[in-house]
Amino acid sequence: MKVAIGFNSDLPVRQIxxxxxxxxxxxxxxxxxxxxxxxxxxxxxxxxxxxxxxxxRLGVACLSPYTRHPVVLAMSMLTLQESSHGRxxxxxxxxxxxxxxxxAINHEKPIAALKEAIEICxxxxxxxxxxxxxxxxxxxxxxxxxxxxxxxxxxxxxxxxRQMLALTGKYADGYIAKxxxxxxxLARIVAEIRASAQRNSRNITDLEIAAYMLTLVSKTxxxxxxSAKKDTFVNYMLSVQDDYLYEETGIDPxxxxxxxENYFKGxxxxxxxxxxDEMIESFTVCGTEDQVRDRIEDYAESGLNLPIxxxxxxxxxxxxNVIKAGSAIIxxxxxx
Numbered sequence: 001m002k003v004a005i006g007f008n009s010d011l012p013v014r015q016i017x018x019x020x021x022x023x024x025x026x027x028x029x030x031x032x033x034x035x036x037x038x039x040x041x042x043x044x045x046x047x048x049x050x051x052x053x054x055x056x057r058l059g060v061a062c063l064s065p066y067t068r069h070p071v072v073l074a075m076s077m078l079t080l081q082e083s084s085h086g087r088x089x090x091x092x093x094x095x096x097x098x099x100x101x102x103x104a105i106n107h108e109k110p111i112a113a114l115k116e117a118i119e120i121c122x123x124x125x126x127x128x129x130x131x132x133x134x135x136x137x138x139x140x141x142x143x144x145x146x147x148x149x150x151x152x153x154x155x156x157x158x159x160x161x162r163q164m165l166a167l168t169g170k171y172a173d174g175y176i177a178k179x180x181x182x183x184x185x186l187a188r189i190v191a192e193i194r195a196s197a198q199r200n201s202r203n204i205t206d207l208e209i210a211a212y213m214l215t216l217v218s219k220t221x222x223x224x225x226x227s228a229k230k231d232t233f234v235n236y237m238l239s240v241q242d243d244y245l246y247e248e249t250g251i252d253p254x255x256x257x258x259x260x261e262n263y264f265k266g267x268x269x270x271x272x273x274x275x276x277d278e279m280i281e282s283f284t285v286c287g288t289e290d291q292v293r294d295r296i297e298d299y300a301e302s303g304l305n306l307p308i309x310x311x312x313x314x315x316x317x318x319x320x321n322v323i324k325a326g327s328a329i330i331x332x333x334x335x336x
Contacts, residue, residue: 001304001333002029003027004210004308005019005308005309005326006033006212007310007311009033009040010314013040013044016049019319023326026323026327027327027330028056028323028326028327029056030056030089031046031053031058031059032091033061035062035063037095037100042060043060043080046060054085059156059210060091061091061212062091062158063092063093064100065092065117066094066105066106067100067103071124071139073117073121074124077121077125077153078149081149089154089174090156091156091157091176092158093157094110095107110161110164112135113137114157114167116134118171119134121153121155122155125149125153127143127144127147130142155173155174156172156173157175157176158176160189165192165193165196169195169197169199169200174208174209174210174306175210176308177212179237179310180237180241180283183282183302184249185248185249186209186211186299187302190209191303193207194303211307213299214234215292215311215325216285217286217292217324218286218321219288221291224286224287227313228280229280231312234280235268235275236263238260239256239260241256243256251282258270289324289328296329
């Protein structure tokens with residue numbers, strides 16, 4: 001198991017790059033950035049990090065073929081692969097339907113869109129001149145001007161629907177789970193990917209299973225839980241988490257209703273008061289450094305082999321604590 005660091009787009013590019021440089025120096029395997037339609041651009045972060053780092057892989061999760069045409073996707077990732085000397089990873093997903101609706105973007109046939117995007121990207125990276133007629137995308141005589149990619153660009157699927165997991169097992173190089181999956185839900189995801197891989201004469205070991213781990217490290221577990229409950233993103237995540245995820249984790253979905261009702265009314269304090277310790281412990285990784293390590297080991301038993309530690313708090317000290325905890329895990333793994 002390797003360890004990566006991940007961020008959303010809350011911080012300026014320079015600060016993220018500084019954290020990436022520090023994490024690389026401590027042995028982190030990769031830097032991952034979210035893409036969000038209305039925030040800073042994830043590829044811009046990774047392009048800056050490509051110049052400041054030399055070893056860590058640079059992954060983006062996820063880019064959508066609905067907002068970036070597959071040809072644009074292919075060329076953007078080819079450029080990142082070139083500037084990073086072979087360290088780029090494409091996390092591919094459809095994006096949230098609600099955000100696509102806000103931009104009046106048609107998002108029909110999502111599985112076909114992902115499959116066609118994979119095919120188009122790989123053919124362009126292979127240097128082929130491509131004419132293509134799919135259910136979603138069509139091309140006529142397209143070819144990469146700089147030529148083929150100098151090395152393989154892995155494609156990871158980011159999506160939790162069963163058809164997307166089947167697509168992962170058949171076509172992808174890996175899978176990346178969103179922040180907020182429980183150990184139980186990740187085990188189910190891995191089982192479905194494994195079954196698809198076997199149906200297509202592949203092995204689950206052919207794929208890397210990555211997941212964002214929403215992480216907060218404090219001196220005590222109680223302190224970590226209190227801090228996480230107050231966090232805006234944690235309140236949002238627990239509000240929009242599907243009922244079936246609560247159910248398979250053993251939590252009554254009714255418990256999220258007062259969280260969601262108050263969060264979407266803008267009453268964060270009241271929303272936080274309804275979050276239970278069990279919710280935080282199930283869907284995030286919070287506690288002391290040792291407890292965070294133990295939780296990551298629990299997830300590893302569910303099939304995770306690339307935890308992406310995403311700091312919940314964007315305060316410098318809290319980010320430093322997450323990086324320190326990840327470094328301890330890396331060191332222990334190296335000794336083992």
